[in-house]
Amino acid sequence: MPSPDRIRLLLATFMAGLVSLALELAAGRLLAPAFGTTELVWTAVIGMILLYMAVGYAVGGRIADRAPRPALMDTLLALAGLATAVIPLVARPLLALATRGMVTYRLGLVGGTLVSVLALFSVPVTLLACVSPYAVRLAVVGLADSGRTVGLFSAVAAAGSFIGTVLPTFILIPNLGTRRTFVLLAVLALVTGLLGLWHSCRRRFWLLIWGLPALAGLYLWQPIAIKPLPKAPGAYLSDATLILESESAHNFIQVVEDPRGRRYLLLNEGQGIHSVFTPVAQYADGGDPTALLTGGPWDYYLIAPLFNPAPFGTDQVRNALVIGLAAGTTPTQLTEVYGPLPIDGVEIDGRIVEIGRTHFGMTQPNLTAHITDGRAFLSQSDALYDLVAVDAYRLPYIPWHLTTVEFFAEVHEHLTDTGVVAINVGHTPGPDGDSDWRLVSAMVNTMRQVYPAVHVIAIPGSFNAIVVATGAPSDLEDFTENAAATTDLRLKSLAERASQNLRRPEPSSIVFTDDLAPVEQMTHALALRYMLGMP
Numbered sequence: 001m002p003s004p005d006r007i008r009l010l011l012a013t014f015m016a017g018l019v020s021l022a023l024e025l026a027a028g029r030l031l032a033p034a035f036g037t038t039e040l041v042w043t044a045v046i047g048m049i050l051l052y053m054a055v056g057y058a059v060g061g062r063i064a065d066r067a068p069r070p071a072l073m074d075t076l077l078a079l080a081g082l083a084t085a086v087i088p089l090v091a092r093p094l095l096a097l098a099t100r101g102m103v104t105y106r107l108g109l110v111g112g113t114l115v116s117v118l119a120l121f122s123v124p125v126t127l128l129a130c131v132s133p134y135a136v137r138l139a140v141v142g143l144a145d146s147g148r149t150v151g152l153f154s155a156v157a158a159a160g161s162f163i164g165t166v167l168p169t170f171i172l173i174p175n176l177g178t179r180r181t182f183v184l185l186a187v188l189a190l191v192t193g194l195l196g197l198w199h200s201c202r203r204r205f206w207l208l209i210w211g212l213p214a215l216a217g218l219y220l221w222q223p224i225a226i227k228p229l230p231k232a233p234g235a236y237l238s239d240a241t242l243i244l245e246s247e248s249a250h251n252f253i254q255v256v257e258d259p260r261g262r263r264y265l266l267l268n269e270g271q272g273i274h275s276v277f278t279p280v281a282q283y284a285d286g287g288d289p290t291a292l293l294t295g296g297p298w299d300y301y302l303i304a305p306l307f308n309p310a311p312f313g314t315d316q317v318r319n320a321l322v323i324g325l326a327a328g329t330t331p332t333q334l335t336e337v338y339g340p341l342p343i344d345g346v347e348i349d350g351r352i353v354e355i356g357r358t359h360f361g362m363t364q365p366n367l368t369a370h371i372t373d374g375r376a377f378l379s380q381s382d383a384l385y386d387l388v389a390v391d392a393y394r395l396p397y398i399p400w401h402l403t404t405v406e407f408f409a410e411v412h413e414h415l416t417d418t419g420v421v422a423i424n425v426g427h428t429p430g431p432d433g434d435s436d437w438r439l440v441s442a443m444v445n446t447m448r449q450v451y452p453a454v455h456v457i458a459i460p461g462s463f464n465a466i467v468v469a470t471g472a473p474s475d476l477e478d479f480t481e482n483a484a485a486t487t488d489l490r491l492k493s494l495a496e497r498a499s500q501n502l503r504r505p506e507p508s509s510i511v512f513t514d515d516l517a518p519v520e521q522m523t524h525a526l527a528l529r530y531m532l533g534m535p
Contacts, residue, residue: 004199005070005199006139008070008195008196008199009070009135009138009139009153010135010152010153010156011192011195012073012074012077012131012135012192012193012196013131013132013135013153013156013157013160014156014157014159014160015077015160015188015189015192016077016080016128016129016131016132016157016160016189017132017156017157017158017159017160017161017164018160018161018163018164018167018188019080019081019084019124019128019160019164019185019188019189020049020053020125020128020129020161020164021160021161021162021164021165022164022165022167022168022172022181022185023049023084023121023124023125023128023164023182023185024045024046024049024164025164025165025168025169025173026168026172026173026178026181026182026185027045027049027118027121028041028042028045029168029173029178029181029247029252030087030088030091030117030178030182031045031117044118045118048118048119048121048122049121049125052121052122052125052126052129053125053126053128053129054129055126055129056125056126056127056128056129056130057129057130057132057133059126059130060076060129060130060131060132060133060134061133061134061137063130063134064133064134064136064137064138065137068137068138069200070138070196070199070200071196071197071200071201071204072134073130073131073134073135073138073196074193074194074195074196074197074200074201074204075193075197075201075204075208076127076130076131076134076193077127077128077131077189077190077192077193077196078189078190078192078193078194078197078204078208078211079127079193079208080123080124080125080127080128080131080189080193081124081185081186081187081188081189081190081191081192081193081211081215082186082190082208082211083123083124083127084124084182084185084186084189085182085183085186085211085214085215085218086120087120087121087124087182088178088179088182089218090120091117091120124189128189132153132154132157135153136149136150136153139153168181168185169249170249172184172185173247173248173249174247174248174249174351177247178247178252180219183215183218183219184219186215187212187215187219190208190211190212190215191212193208194208194209194211194212239258239259240256240257240258240264241256241257241258242254242255242256243255243256243257243263243359244355244359246351246355247351248349248350248351248352249349249351250348250349250351251267251268251349251351251352252267252268253265253266253267253351253352253355254266254267255355255359260282261278261279261282262276262277262278262279263276263277263359263360264276264277265326265327265352265355265356265360267352273296274326274327275326275327275328275329275356275360276294276296276298276329277327277329277332277359277360277361278291278292278294280361283336284336289489289490290489290490290493292332292333292336292337292490293333293490293493293494294329295461296459296462296464297391297424297459297462297464297466298329298330298333298391299333299494300422300457300459300466300494300498301330301333301334301387301389301391301422301466302333302334302337302338302490302491302494303483303491303494303495303498304387304389304420304421304422304466304468305317305386305387305418305420306479306482306483306486306491306495307420307453307455307468307470307474307478307479307482308418308420308470308472308474308478308482309470309472309473309474309478310477310478310481310482311481311482311485312418312478312482313482313485313486314337314338314486314488314491316386316418317338317341317386317387318341318342318386319341319342319343319344319383319385319386319387320334320341320342320343320344320385320386320387320388320389321343321344321345321346321383321385321387321388321389321414322343322344322345322346322389322391323346323374323377323388323389323390323391323392323402324346324347324374324389324390324391324392324393325345325346325347325352325353325356325369325391326347326352326356326391327352327353327355327356327359327360327362328345328356328360328361328362328364328367329360330389330391331343331345331362331364331367332360332361332362332364334387335364335366335367337488337490337491340364340365340366341366342366342368343364343366343367343368344368344370344377344381344383344385345367345368345369345370346369346370346372346373346374346377347369347370347371348371348372348373348374349371350371353369353371356369374390374392374399374402375401375402375407375410378410378411378414379410381414383414384414384415384416384419385414385415385416385419386415386416386418386419386420387419387420387421387422388411388414388415388419388420388421388422389421389422389423390402390411390421390422390423390424391423391424393423393424393425393426398519400512400517400518400519401514401517403443403446403512403517403519404446404512404513404514404517405446405449405450405511405512405513405514406513406514407514408421408446408447408449408450408451408469409450412450412451412471415471416471417471417472418471418472419471420468420469420470420471421447421451421468421469422466422467422468422469423443423447423466423467424464424465424466425439425440425443425464425465425466425467426439426463426464426465427439427440427463427464427465437465437503437505437506438506438508438522439519439522440456440465440467440505441505441506441507441508441510442508442510442511442512442522443467443512444456444467444505444508445507445508445509445510445511446510446511446512447467447469449511450469451469451470451471452470452471452472452473452474453469453470453472453473453474453475454467454468454469455467455468455469455470455474455476455479455502456468456502456503456504456505457498457501457502457503458501458502458503459501460497460501465503476502479495479498479499480499483495483496483499510522
């Protein structure tokens with residue numbers, strides 16, 4: 001049976017592995033409100049954490065050879081816990097600076113704060129990485145069993161790392177939030193270190209025991225808001241009130257309300273609106289029916305079926321699929337305009353669906369919400385739709401597997417004979433006052449590999465475009481004829497506005513495929529060119 005000392009060494013190794021990997025995942029969530037969750041951010045997080053771990057392994061092994069005393073290893077683990085607890089406190093003002101940098105597109109401020117916040121992880125992660133080689137050094141008693149000992153401790157560290165990948169994503173962050181997740185991870189490291197110090201150095205135990213009540217205070221303390229709302233002059237949310245702040249396994253979520261009573265869903269860094277809710281009283285029961293329209297991209301899904309070959313009537317729209325349901329703006333509008341047609345809504349984040357039902361009126365009985373990935377849903381369904389609305393793209397959040405020829409071919413298989421697919425694609429402002437449409441052009445070229453006709457509507461006053469593809473050959477004369485035949489005032493006004501903003505993107509040679517779809521590379525390049533004022 002292993003000795004108590006060996007069990008404590010294994011426990012320290014396990015906990016160091018757990019907290020290290022959990023910190024890596026918590027780092028991504030800490031950064032999300034300011035920087036988002038793109039692959040670029042995750043690359044920076046993973047790269048810096050691995051660098052700190054490499055330094056810790058090297059330093060820990062050297063210190064262990066010079067001073068092979070359990071008390072020093074236990075002290076390093078306890079100090080790592082205390083350093084973990086202060087990360088969200090110190091990061092808070094830095095993230096506030098980064099938020100302002102994202103609003104004003106100041107590259108230096110954004111990049112500087114990202115590096116600064118990641119540097120905060122250097123102390124705890126390096127100290128945690130010191131533990132594993134230190135424990136091995138203390139456990140090895142001879143060359144005869146050194147391989148077995150190293151293997152055992154490596155396995156225990158890997159087991160801790162496995163638990164560290166599951167714990168924050170599925171349990172801690174969704175239920176406790178990011179800040180308290182850091183505090184709890186700090187408690188795990190500190191308590192494990194104190195347990196070792198109780199046996200190895202009672203004096204240091206009493207010197208560091210103060211950390212437990214301090215961490216309890218940090219756990220109970222609750223800031224008013226994790227991230228302030230944009231307050232730039234003229235910003236669309238300058239007068240909005242925060243009514244909900246939440247976290248899920250996928251997103252940092254904010255719900256805000258403006259003086260008119262409209263609610264907006266903001267995710268992660270909050271630079272894009274993901275859903276809009278207009279109080280029903282404003283457009284129903286004698287209200288202004290056009291108040292239902294948001295002025296944003298959601299409105300234009302309503303007229304996408306009118307791009308079908310003429311004659312096409314609105315009564316031919318019998319069902320719809322929304323990929324990227326969010327809080328339900330599109331199903332709400334479709335139901336009001338087309339009646340209670342069956343709608344399947346696909347959203348990968350279940351917490352957003354809950355918020356949609358409680359704060360955005362997403363309670364239509366004709367809507368069925370599916371908590372899954374859009375492409376996974378298509379592969380498991382044999383339903384056919386008259387309209388497929390894809391609203392899963394928000395710069396720089398574009399899931400590459402929903403941009404490829406193979407994806408659009410799957411969508412085509414789920415369209416009726418008069419079915420259309422409409423997607424919301426972003427572009428960026430260009431340095432010469434025009435916009436950079438390269439991403440839209442690439443998407444259009446990709447869709448043309450599958451669909452005989454593709455049309456583009458530039459959304460006025462925004463950096464969004466709706467790309468509509470029809471399963472049958474069609475042209476703009478079909479759209480004009482169908483729009484003229486409709487009697488709905490909302491559709492007529494939207495069609496008129498769309499007719500004035502139809503655009504023919506520049507030719508593109510890019511075709512996104514499952515094998516090669518450098519979407520994030522393109523979106524990052526677009527954003528960087530804009531920040532630097534490059535053509």
